[in-house]
Every structure is written in C-alpha cells, then in structure tokens.
Amino acid sequence: MRRVELFERIRRDRRLENASVRSLARRYGVHRRVVRQALDSALPPARKPIETRRSVLDQSKGWIDEMLRADLTAPPKQRHTNKRIMDRLRDEYGFTVAYSILNDYLRVRRPQIREEAERARMLTEGMVPQLHRPGEEAEVDFAEVWVRVDGKPMACQLFTLRLSYSGKAVHRVFSTAGQEAFMQGHVDAFRILGDVPTRHIRYDNLKPAVSQVCFGRSRVESQRWVAFRSHYGFDAFYCRPGVEGAHEKGGVEHEGGRFRRSHLVPVPEVDTLAELNEKIEQIEIAEDARHVDNRPTSVGFDFDYEAPLLAPLPFEDFDIGLTLTPKVDKTSRITVRQNKYSVPARFIGTNVRVSLRADEVWVFDRNEIVVRHPRLAGRYGFRDLLDHYLEILRHKPGALKHSTGLAAARESGQFTATHDAFWAAAREAHGRSEGTRALIEVLLLHRRLPGAAVVAGMAAVLEAGSVSPDLVAIEARKAVAAAGGPPPAVIAPPTTTATATAEPDTSEPAEPEADPAQVISLPRRRPVVPPDSRPEPSLAAYGQLLSIQRLSMTQSTTPAPATTGRWGSFGLPGLPGLPGLPGLPGLPGLPGLPGQRGPNPSETIDAACRSLGLSGVRTRWEEFVTQALREHASYADFLADLLESECEDRDARRKVRRVKEANLPRPKRIEDFDFSKNPNVPQEVINTLTQPAWVQAGNPLCLIGDSGTGKSHLLIGLGTAIAEAGGRVRYTTAANLVNELAEAASDKQLGRTIKKYGRVDPLCMDELGYVKLDRHGAELLFQIFTEREERHAIAIASNRPFTEWDQTFTDKRLCQAFVDRLTFEAHIIETGTQSFRLASTTAKRKAVAA
Secondary structure, eight states: OOHHHHHHHHHHHHHHHOOOHHHHHHHHTOOHHHHHHHHHOSSOOOOOOOOOOOOTTTTTHHHHHHHHHHHTTSOGGGSOOHHHHHHHHHHHSOOOOOHHHHHHHHHHHHHHHHHHHHHHHHHHTOOOOOOOOTTTEEEEEEEEEEEEETTEEEEEEEEEEEETTTOOEEEEEESOOSHHHHHHHHHHHHHHHOEEOSSEEEEOOOTTTEEEEOSTTOEEEOHHHHHHHHHHTOEEEEOOSSGGGGGGGHHHHHHHHHHHHHHSOSOOEESOHHHHHHHHHHHHHHGGGOOSTTOSSOHHHHHHHHGGGSEEOOSSOOOOOEEEOOBOOTTSEEEETTEEEEOOGGGTTSBOEEEEOSSEEEEEETTEEEEEEEOOOSSSOEEOOGGGGHHHHHHOGGGSTTOHHHHHHHHHTOSOHHHHHHHHHHHHHHOHHHHHHHHHHHHHGGGTSOHHHHHHHHHHHHHTTOOOHHHHHHHHHHHHHHTTOOOOOOOOOOOOGGGOOSOOOOSOOOOOOOOTTSOOOOOOOOOOOOOOOSOOOOOHHHHGGGGOOSOOOOSOSSOOOOOOGGGOOSSOOOOOOOTTOTTOOOOTTOOSOTTOOSSOHHHHHHHHHHHHTOHHHHHHHHHHHHHHHHHTOOHHHHHHHHHHHHHHHHHHHHHHHHHHHTTOSSOOOGGGOOGGGOTTSOHHHHHHHTSTHHHHHTOOEEEEEOTTSSHHHHHHHHHHHHHHTTOOOEEEEHHHHHHHHHHHHHTTOHHHHHHHHHHSSSEEEEOTTSSOBOHHHHHHHHHHHHHHTTTSOEEEEESSOGGGGGGTBSSHHHHHHHHHHHHTTOEEEEEESOOHHHHHHHHHHHHHHO
C-alpha cells in the first residue's frame, strides 16, 4: 500500500468512527507518530535528504574539472593523466590527495565532462529546416542490400537518387558500387526523370567521384566524373565526412533504408539483376501515390509540378564504360577485374578493346561489338560461350565433350536434346571425330539462322535418316520461311509481267505512311496484271535426251594437241643440246671458273635462286654439275638440263596446287574407273573429256544415273585431270553451294561470291537433285547457271532424270529454265542403274559365307 493511500484510510476512519490515535496505530500497524502526521495533512511529509559525508576533494573539484575540460580540445597525446592531475594539484595549488581517491573520482567525472560538452555542442549546432525549391536539388547515396541471384546469395549495392522537393526517387541494384555503377545509376535516373536538377546534387565523399578530401568542402574529383558532370550540366555538393555530414542529405539516407525494408524483404530471388531492376521500376511507378512527411499531396503530384522546372538532358549519351585493352590468352579468354570472359577464337594472342559497364562487359573489334557478357560479381569467376570455340573444335573435336562452353550451353538450354541426338547419330555414322565435326558445322548455323529453325532442321534430317550438315541448313531455312520469318537477302533476276503468276490486283494502292527517315514518293497506280493463261511447262521433251545413247560430240576421239596459255604446256619437249650457240664452246670439266664469286660459290647460287624463286635449281644444281663433269657436257647442255628440270618441278607443283584448290573431296582418277563393269559409259568419250578442249568450248556435262554407278568418281576424276592440265577447277555439292550463296546474301557479299564461281573452269557440281530446294535457294543457284551460260563449262551429277527435276525445284518454270540451259549443246552420259557398291558388298559377303 502506498503511503498516500494509508493516510487517506487513517483520515477516513477518524472521520467516520472517531477512532483514537492508539487504535488507529494498532489497526494499521504503524507508529502513533505516523497517525498524527496523517491527521495533520493528507500529503505524506517529504523524505529527509540523505546527508552524505563530505569528500576531501570538495575543495579541488573545480580545479580538476577545469583540467578535464581543457583536455577536450588538446591533442590526443598531450592530455592529462591521473598522475599528472595529482602532481599539478600538489605543485600549483598546494593540495595533497591520495591517488586512489583521485582515481575513483576521475573514473566517474571524465565521461560526465565529455557528455556535457557534447550536449552543449549539439544545442549549439542544431538543425535548421531548409527550403528546397522545385527542380533545383537532388541527393544520391548507396545502401547495401542482399539479393539471391540464380539461387546464390550476393551482397549488392542499392543506388538511390532522390529529388529534394517532390521526394521522387529512382533505385537501381548493382553488383558493385564502382564508378561504372555510379554513372549508370545517374544515367538511368535521368532517363526516368527526363531531366537534370538545375542547381546541384548532394553526395557523400564517394570514391567513384572524389579522389581526395581536402580542407573544408574542397575536393579533388576524378577526371571521368568531372567529364560526366560537365556533359549533363550539374554541380556536386559534397557533405562533411563521417556521421557529422549525414544530416546534410538525410532525405536519401532515410529513403534507401525505407525502400529496402518495404520492398526488398524478404531477400528477393531473381535470375539476373536486370530482372530485379525491371521489377523495381514498376514499384517506383506505384510509389508515386505515396505521401512524404504527411504532406497533403502525393509524390507523383509534386513531381508533375517539378518536372517542367528541371534542366533538359543533352542530345547525346555519355559513354559510361571504362575502356580496357586486355590480351586474349590461349584459352580464348580475357581477364577483366579478376574474372574471365570468352571471346571468339580468332582474337587469340591479340589485344581487344573492352568497355566495362555496371552490368555488362562489351568486347569490340574496331567499332563493332563482338560479344556482350553479363558482368560477373566477385572474383575468379568465368563465363564461356560455346560459339567462341567452334573454330578450335574443328581441329580438336575430342575437346568438345568436357568443355566449359558445352556445359554452359547445356545449363542455359541452348544445347538441346535434339543436338545430343544428332551428335549421337553423327558419331555412329561417321565415327567419333568426324561425327563431332558434323555437329560443329551444325552449331555454326546458329550464327546465321534462328535456334528454333536449326533445331527443326536437325529433327527433320534425323527423321529422314541422315546426318548431313548441308541438309540441316536447307531444312532450317525452310523452317524459317514456313514460320513467316524474313527470307534471306537474294539478288534475284528481274521478273517481267509475262512471267508473273500472281492474281491481278485491281484494288487502289494504299497511301504510303510518312516516315521522316525515308524518301517519300508519290503513290502510283499499279498496272493490272493479266492472268497467266499459259500451260505449265513439261520436262518430257528433255527426258527423251536420256534415251539417246549416242552423244553429239563435235570433238574427235584423238587426243587434242598440246596447248599453251594459262593451261600451260602438256609435256615439255626435250631441249636437244641447244647446238650452234656462238660464244658458248664446250668446257670439259668446268675446272676453276675464272671470275668466281668468293671462295664458296654455293652461297651465291643459293641466294640467287632464292631471290629468283628457282627452288628446283637451288635443290638440284649440284647433281647437274656432277653429271655435267662426268659426261663432259657443254655449258649449253648443262644449262638446258638444269632449266628443263626447273620447268618439270614447277609443272608438278602447279598440278598439285591446282588439284588442292579444286576442293576435291577424295582422290579419284579416270584411270582407276572400271569401264568393263559399266558398259553404258563410253571410255573414248571420257578420255576426250579429260582434255581441256571441251572446257574451253564452254559446253555443259551431265552425268545421270542411280546411286553407286560411278557419277562422283567420273566427276572427281575429270576435275583432277583438268586441274593437272592447268585448269581452275572447283568441286562442290549442290546443297553446299546453296548454303554458301545464302550466307553470302545475308552478308551482302552475293555478287562477289557469284563472280568467284564464275571464274572457275569447270564448275563440278555433285548431288544435284538429292535435296529439295526452296524457291530462294533455287533462285540463288540459277544465278550461277546464268553467270556461266555458254561461256564457262559446268559439270553436274544427278540421281534423277530430267523429268523428275520438278521435285527438286518447286517452281516448274524455273526448273525448265535450269534444264534448258543445262542441256543446250551438252554432253549427256547415263551411268545406268546397277550400283557398284552394292555389287561389291554382295560379293564380299558371299566370299565370307563361302
């Protein structure tokens, strides 16, 4: 019971019962003195103060406090110790005190003196409310935030820019608080706000902006930051360092913590920081309805009033990327901030230009971006793309299985189950190395065609039981066309009204939309195209050509005479001693030639042959010198033999080079063809075709027959013979040629590629008719035929008769144009229907069974 309640009960009992003092004291268990106090006053008397014993330091407490207050402004290493205070009391004031008593007093009093000084300073340096005019000021700060990115926790930085008047804030999350993120945050904020504050933006002394803090508010800023401020046209206001300057930008200090508690709790889980920033941008739009400090108007309302008062943005963006020039190592990687990123293999050993940004790493080849990697957080990480290693894997296919690029492609879903199925089928069909190379050729298609189209092409080829990369390319382009995608850029021959097959258009043309980036032309009324009443073309007449076994050969079966020019000489005639040369008498023995250059003529001959490009003379002159000494040959005979040997060496090297440039898939010669097993192939005609006369005439050659009847053997053998005779031969398959033309059209190099194939003599095209071509591929191939028509020879091999070519070329009129040009003055050879390979396999099995 409290004392005031006790007094109230005592007074009540006395008033109602008129009880005596003694009975009241006995009733409540108190002294009679307490009863008398209660009867005298309703309020209990105050407690008597405790009389403390006077301290021996009472006389000196003022002196001691004065010394402690002086220590507040004294240098840290020149302040009073307890012993020094005791000495000063004794020497200056004549006051003697025990050290333990003084120590107990200082232990309590020193913190009190410090607290009193801080309280007095706080009262002196109180905060004064400030008026922020609209459009003039903003505040920027970083705040730490944790994010779970792709399942892994990551410490990130929350960038916040807040307008001081309206409270409109822009937030962005970056992996670091470096200068790139600092500038990227400003760029994003200016983009969303639409303009820039006119007066200044308040900052801490952040390292991305401030290189050195000087006296007062003077700062040494980094050069890139100064250029950034100058570009966007605003000033920077730097707060005092430490806690003392935090209140100078209290708005953004509070905003960073508020946003983190309101929208980033619990820890957000995202795949990338870009995804998180997109969500934050939507949150900021919703926060326009928020009220700050109980204002009657919302943030969005105040910002609508403030936005027109901001300064406009410049017309050009500032390049916020930090430029670096790392060197590409042997693993086709560059190292940027202790993390590794892959680049295309063609840059190995060179320095590349890198633009390091807040969330990406851009790699340049001159002025073109080669690759853009997401920036890795932390250190010692790596990011590899399988596409960057395909050129290396062509030569090292065994390294694909356990490569980091393949693991990353599987994890991202780019390497699908269809890729694995194609890889397994290719290895089963061609072996481990060649099967992997076939997969790499398919992976290269991803550079030019959509991924879904390439996957669809692989699925179609696997369903057909094939693993040809060329077929995958054709099926992929068909998938693109079927999906309504843009067709490849094709420079097609002009079509006339007579060949048009579209329905007539009688409607009025629509007015063209005004586009300021294009030239506007007046609309013209298109002429009405009459319907095509012509019958569909038929290939039956061309099929009759295959029933005629005799060829209209204008050349005789006798070998053509040796020709010269770019075809060279077919067999250099022997030089009969070069008799009758005046002034060159025979010099038997060649002993000690006068005028010999130096003590060692071998060095002079070697240097001269290297300078003149006489490799045969350089390697064999000593052999001919020995032979001339042995046979006592004249100088003329010695020189003739030596030059004849050089010509033979050059002719042999020329043959090897021409055969290699022909791109023949495997070595085949006409001499190895067994004419006895295929009597349909006339040996005399084939021997005539090995001479370059038919190539110079520009007549086509058609080899028609079923699979395994020797068409490819004859085509490769004829190409080898013409190449050895000095011709510029080029071998290709129809599917490979169409793919090359389509890629050239995409790269705007179609004209150059067509001219390249127009210069070769002859062009050997195999497997025409094996693959169904779409309209774009057929139009590209038609341009090659047109380029070579009646000027350059072309040799084709097909497993289909002419009457079935409309299944290869979907456009029947285009197909008729192909066949008509190809059969004009052509040499047509039918190889029959009996497969050599099947007969050989059957014979081997019978031999094994026997």
